[in-house]
Amino acid sequence: MTYAIGENVCDEYAVRLPLGEGGMGEVYLVEHGSSGELRAAKIMRGGGGASGADMVGFRQEALSLLNVGSHPFVVRLFEVRERGRDIVLIMEYIAPEAGCTTLEDVIRRGQGYNDRLLGAWAVEFCVGMEHALSCGIAAHRDIKPANVLIGSGPFLKISDFGLALAASRYPAFVDGAPKRPSQLQMLEARDGCRTCGTPGYVAPELLAGGKASQQSDIFSFGVMLWQMAARSTESPYGVEYKGNTRDYLDAVLEKALDHAVTHIVSPYTAVIQRCLEPNPADRYPDFPALREAIKSAMKAAKIPAMDFIVNPGFQGSFSDYVNRGRSYLILGRHERAHTILARAVEHDPKSYEAQVACAEASSHRGKLVEAVRAYEAARDLRPEAATPLNGMAFAWLELGEPTKARAALDEVLAQQPENLEALLLLARVEGAQGNDDAALKGVERVIAIDPRDWRAHDYHGRALWSLGKLGDAARAFGTCLRINPLAPDVRLALASVLTAQNELVAAREEYERAIRLFRDNPETLNKIAAHMAEHRHEKGAIDLFRQIADAEPQSRSIMIVNIGNAQRRMGDVRSAVASYRQAIEINPENALAYERLGDVEAESGRHDKAAEYFGRACELEADNPRYHASAGTAYLQAQGHRVAAEHFRRSLALFPEQPSILYNLAVALCCDGQEGAGLEELAKAVRLDEGYARAWYLKAVIEVGLGLEADAMVSADHAVANGSQLSARELQKARSLLGEQSGRGTVRR
Structure with a gap:
């Protein structure tokens, strides 16, 4: 060009x-x-x-x-x-x-x-x-x-x-x-x-x-x-x-x-x-x-026909406004895009296009629960559309819920068996569930349909990477970048593979190319620096975070948090804590800095102090389910069972589909003497995830204590069936419970 x-x-x-x-x-x-x-x-x-x-x-x-x-x-x-x-x-x-x-x-x-x-x-x-x-x-x-x-x-x-x-x-x-x-x-x-x-x-x-x-x-x-x-x-x-x-x-x-x-x-x-x-x-x-x-x-043909009358002097429309937000999405300016699109949704909540675009912006910002809700709203407006289901599937995958992602994709593929985006996401689901060969075959099917689909080559590289075929993965990412040289995530994936092969100079060159390409885009530069910090290039990441902070003073507090994260990865916890505290001095309302301090305290076993920091993060960002989950865990470990339960409930109110948080809430309730209430939460957890062995195990223990032998038999049976998730002691106990109930002649359900 x-x-x-x-x-x-x-x-x-x-x-x-x-x-x-x-x-x-x-x-x-x-x-x-x-x-x-x-x-x-x-x-x-x-x-x-x-x-x-x-x-x-x-x-x-x-x-x-x-x-x-x-x-x-x-x-x-x-x-x-x-x-x-x-x-x-x-x-x-x-x-x-x-x-x-x-x-x-x-x-x-x-x-x-x-x-x-x-x-x-x-x-x-x-x-x-x-x-x-x-x-x-x-x-x-x-x-x-x-x-x-x-x-x-x-x-x-x-x-x-x-x-x-x-x-x-x-x-x-x-x-x-x-x-x-x-x-x-x-x-x-x-x-x-x-x-x-x-x-x-x-x-x-x-x-x-x-x-x-x-x-x-x-x-x-x-x-x-x-x-x-x-x-x-x-x-x-x-x-x-x-x-x-x-x-x-x-x-x-x-x-x-x-x-x-x-x-x-x-x-x-x-x-x-x-x-x-x-x-x-x-x-x-x-x-x-x-x-x-x-x-x-x-x-x-009995197709509803409509005409379009445009007033003279037409000066724009709501769709033009949505298009403006989507344009910033294309550039990777996700915060700016979200601001525009959130206003669009507020102006017209029944606009399918605004809801989909706003969901996409939330997804790019890492606000995945928010994205799921917006995609659900879009789907309610247009139930036959594939885009909201594909978007939900992506968000569920990022949230670590491949089963839910598969359910959404099954709906799309039932209506559109050749929907390329759904087929690619399904390949990712297979990979997330450990079916690497199936993931590879799924991606290769899409490449056969459309060899110019750069996303297919991206997923191809990731599938090969999962199988340990690093050289083949690097070649797949290279093919993808020849089709679309401006795919930052692909270039970062290539840098990761090169790093895994100990080709650190080549990896550094890919990072430098990415930085040159996106030098005018602070959000993408931040993503590049974060990736460097997570893949053995911490010093380069810290330098880049500092450059972004100097160029974008309004982002300085967040960049210093990111510097702290890189320092933690290097094992320099003291410097990381100093960075987090500096970020709070610059911006006392930086919830992320408080959360990171909470993480450090929790890792050191100082749960009271961790709970204090997590609690402050929750005050600053009351609608963040992750902060409430972290606060609940810290209070639970600090024996503050009732406060822990409050935070877990708040997290679940914001994002109900969290089996692990339902499990933690059950533990908090049981520790507070509310076994019956705890049993209800465990029942919700296993409905969401039938293979959740620890929830089945705890459920069986509580049911035995409450004299519900038949229910305990069923729960113990499920726990043993998924026993690979249990510790040796828990598995032995589950088998013992199963044996005891069988000896009493309890009838299985």
């Missing part, structure tokens, strides 16, 4: 991420230096063949696109700039949702939409085209799934209006050697007529020297509508691209002139057929007529 991350484009905008490249240049996610607003910068490369007149003419063509203004179904162009021989278009950025940015992404997945949503998108497209044409745009000229963006909400946005027309007039701005047939390029028909377009989508009359019009755009839309209905990016004429653009173009043109459209079963088949008529006069006369035909097809 031409521009590096952090480099300025047109003075005010700094490059944050490369987004891709096409036949007319490269696209970057950029951030405005003063406002912090995120935009997409499309760099139109003039190249050596572009004259001064070309530059002026192309810029004038691009400036005319500003007349399209703001519309919910059109990607907005904010400004046109020049940089050397490049034209820079500063455009609205549409953040991906569920891994999809364009309609092409959605079609390739072949799932996640039905005929109702397809019809709504088609109507929206027509409304967007009507608006652009009414603003003086003669034609789009490059309608295809890659130029239709799918963002937050059920709306699409059309991009790249008029750029193909501008490029056809100024060919120096079109890449002479496109990397894919789906890119915009200069095309030449057999009779020598040249036009600018994308092979497979260009109307036949344009290849014969005809003028672009609504009818030629309607033909391109017909190709796209066929692909949407067929759930395929192949040609509607059954022509396969075999590496030669000219041959492909000629074959498609011949089939198009014969109207040899591959038949598919769809409510929109008749509409597609008319859009693809070889004679422009036989197609729909304009987009309003096409829109009415789509609505009629929906009504005939």
